[in-house]
Amino acid sequence: MLRAVAGSDAYANLVLPGLLAERGLSGRDAGFATELAYGTLRLRGRYDAVLAMCASRGLNEMDPGVLDALRLGAHQVLGMRVAQHAAVSETVDLVRANVGTGAASFANAVMRQVTRADAAEWDRRMAERTSDPVELLGQRLAHPAWIVRALRESLALDPGTPSGDLDAELVALLEADNAAPAVTLVARPGLVEERELGDAQDDGLLEPAGLAPTAWRLTGGSPDALGAVRSGRMGVQDEGSQLVALALAGVALRDAGEAGDGGRAGGDSGAGGGGREGDGGAADGDDVSAVGSDSTWADLCAGPGGKSALLGALLAERTDARAAAGELVRGSVLVAGEVQPHRVGLVERSVKALPRELVDVVQWDGRTVGRDRAGEFDRVLVDAPCTGLGALRRRPEARWRRTPADLRGLTLLQRELLDSAIDATRVGGVVGYVTCSPHVAETRAVVDAVTRSRSDVEVLDAAAAVNAVVGSPVAGLAGPYAQLWPHRHGTDAMFLALLRRV
Numbered sequence: 001m002l003r004a005v006a007g008s009d010a011y012a013n014l015v016l017p018g019l020l021a022e023r024g025l026s027g028r029d030a031g032f033a034t035e036l037a038y039g040t041l042r043l044r045g046r047y048d049a050v051l052a053m054c055a056s057r058g059l060n061e062m063d064p065g066v067l068d069a070l071r072l073g074a075h076q077v078l079g080m081r082v083a084q085h086a087a088v089s090e091t092v093d094l095v096r097a098n099v100g101t102g103a104a105s106f107a108n109a110v111m112r113q114v115t116r117a118d119a120a121e122w123d124r125r126m127a128e129r130t131s132d133p134v135e136l137l138g139q140r141l142a143h144p145a146w147i148v149r150a151l152r153e154s155l156a157l158d159p160g161t162p163s164g165d166l167d168a169e170l171v172a173l174l175e176a177d178n179a180a181p182a183v184t185l186v187a188r189p190g191l192v193e194e195r196e197l198g199d200a201q202d203d204g205l206l207e208p209a210g211l212a213p214t215a216w217r218l219t220g221g222s223p224d225a226l227g228a229v230r231s232g233r234m235g236v237q238d239e240g241s242q243l244v245a246l247a248l249a250g251v252a253l254r255d256a257g258e259a260g261d262g263g264r265a266g267g268d269s270g271a272g273g274g275g276r277e278g279d280g281g282a283a284d285g286d287d288v289s290a291v292g293s294d295s296t297w298a299d300l301c302a303g304p305g306g307k308s309a310l311l312g313a314l315l316a317e318r319t320d321a322r323a324a325a326g327e328l329v330r331g332s333v334l335v336a337g338e339v340q341p342h343r344v345g346l347v348e349r350s351v352k353a354l355p356r357e358l359v360d361v362v363q364w365d366g367r368t369v370g371r372d373r374a375g376e377f378d379r380v381l382v383d384a385p386c387t388g389l390g391a392l393r394r395r396p397e398a399r400w401r402r403t404p405a406d407l408r409g410l411t412l413l414q415r416e417l418l419d420s421a422i423d424a425t426r427v428g429g430v431v432g433y434v435t436c437s438p439h440v441a442e443t444r445a446v447v448d449a450v451t452r453s454r455s456d457v458e459v460l461d462a463a464a465a466v467n468a469v470v471g472s473p474v475a476g477l478a479g480p481y482a483q484l485w486p487h488r489h490g491t492d493a494m495f496l497a498l499l500r501r502v
C-alpha cells in the first residue's frame, strides 16, 4: 500500500480494503496491517526527520522502495509496540526480497541507528537541529509546516478557542490528526427504527456518538455487518458532516415577502431545531405564516452523496409529517447535483433507500445553477471541494500530497459556487456553505468576500443552529460561523456558514 500511495498516487482508503481481502486478512490481523500502513503514512514527515539523522545518504538519493520500508520500520519502533529486533529483521527481509542484498545491509545499518534512541530522544535531537518552532512542531507531530501555520491561524481566529490556550490547542489538534478516528455512522431519520438501534446497542455494536442525534459510533464489527448499512438506511458518515447538514435543515426560513434584518450577524439565528419547519408546523417564537415554502432543496456538490442522503431523509420525514397533519404537500424534492459523472453514480447509490421521486440526482456544474435555476430553492447546501485539511485523520496521505498552490484554484471555485448557490436560493431561503477544511482562505475569507460583494445576504448564527441540533450549547463553538474541531468535538474540522437570501 505504501508503494501504491507513494509511487502511483493511489488513495490509501481505496487501496487497503482490496489488499486486505487479497491477502485474506481480517479481525486483529487486518487491524494490525491497517495501523502499520496508516500510521506510517500519517507520520511520514516525523520518520523522515529521524531517518535523515540515521542515514549516510539523503532521503531523495534512496531507492523509493527502501525509503518506504525504512519508514514502515521506524513506525514499528517509534510509533507501535513492536519488539525492536522483530521490526529490524522484518524491515531488512522486506528490502532484501524486494530490492536486493546491498540495499538490505544499508537498511540494517539505518534501522539499528533508529533503535538506538527512543521517541523522546529523537524529539530532543530534532529540536537541536531546527530553530523555527513551527517547523519543529511540524516535524515532531508530522504535519507540513504550511499546514501547521494554517491550522494555527484558523484556531487563532476562531472565537471558540479558549483565550491564552492557542499553543496547547494547536498541539492537541495535531495529535488528534494523528490518531485513528472511530467509525461513525448516520442513522438516516425516518429509515431506521429505534428497536433496530437498541438491538445493535445491546449486541455491543453501536453507541450514541454524543452530539448529533443521528450519529452512532461503531463499537464492534464492521459497518457492513449491519443490515441497515447494507440497505442504505444507515451509512458511514463523520458526526461533523451530520451536524452541518442537520443545522442547515433546521434553520427557520422566512417568507419571500418578509423584510430581512439587513445583514445583521448573530442575534436571531433562526435556528429552531426540529418540529418547526414547513408551512404548517408549530414554531416557537417565529410567525409560521412567514416561513414560506420549504419543499425544494439542492445539494450543489453532492458526490459521493453522504449529506444528500441525510438531507433527503429529513425532507422525506418532514413531507410525511406535513401530509399526516392534513396539509396538501406537493412534490418535495432534493436536487443532488455533482459535476463528475462517476461521482453522480456514487450519489445514486447513497440515496438508494429514499423514495425515488424525492431525490433528483443530476450531473451539473454548480457554478451555473444560480443562472439556470435562479431563486428556485428553499435550502441549498454548498459542500465545496476543498483541501480537506479538516479530515487529515481519515486520509493519512493527504497532508503530504496537498500544497499551498492548491488553494488558489479551490478558493476561486468556492467563491463561484457560493455565489451561484445564493442566486439559486429564493428570497427568505437559506444557503449552507460547508468545507471539511478549517483553512481561513477556504472558510471565512470565502464567505466574507462573497457577502461583502452582495447586498442580498444576511449572515445567520451557524453555531446557534448547531447548538439547536444538539439540544444544548456545544463547548468551544462560537458564532457566527460554526467551526468544529477533531480535538474539541471529536469530529472532522467541518466549517459551516449559514446565509439567508434577503
Ligand SMILES: C[S@@+](CC[C@H](N)C(=O)[O-])C[C@H]1O[C@@H](n2cnc3c(N)ncnc32)[C@H](O)[C@@H]1O
Pocket (backbone or CB within 6 Å): 241, 300, 301, 302, 303, 304, 305, 306, 307, 308, 337, 338, 339, 340, 343, 364, 365, 366, 367, 383, 384, 385, 386
Ligand atoms: C466535498 S465533496 C462533497 C461531499 C458530499 N457533499 C458528501 O457529503 O458526500 C465536493 C464535491 O464537489 C464536486 N465538485 C467539484 N466542482 C464542482 C462543480 N463545479 N459543480 C458541482 N460539483 C463540483 C466534487 O467532484 C466533489 O464530489
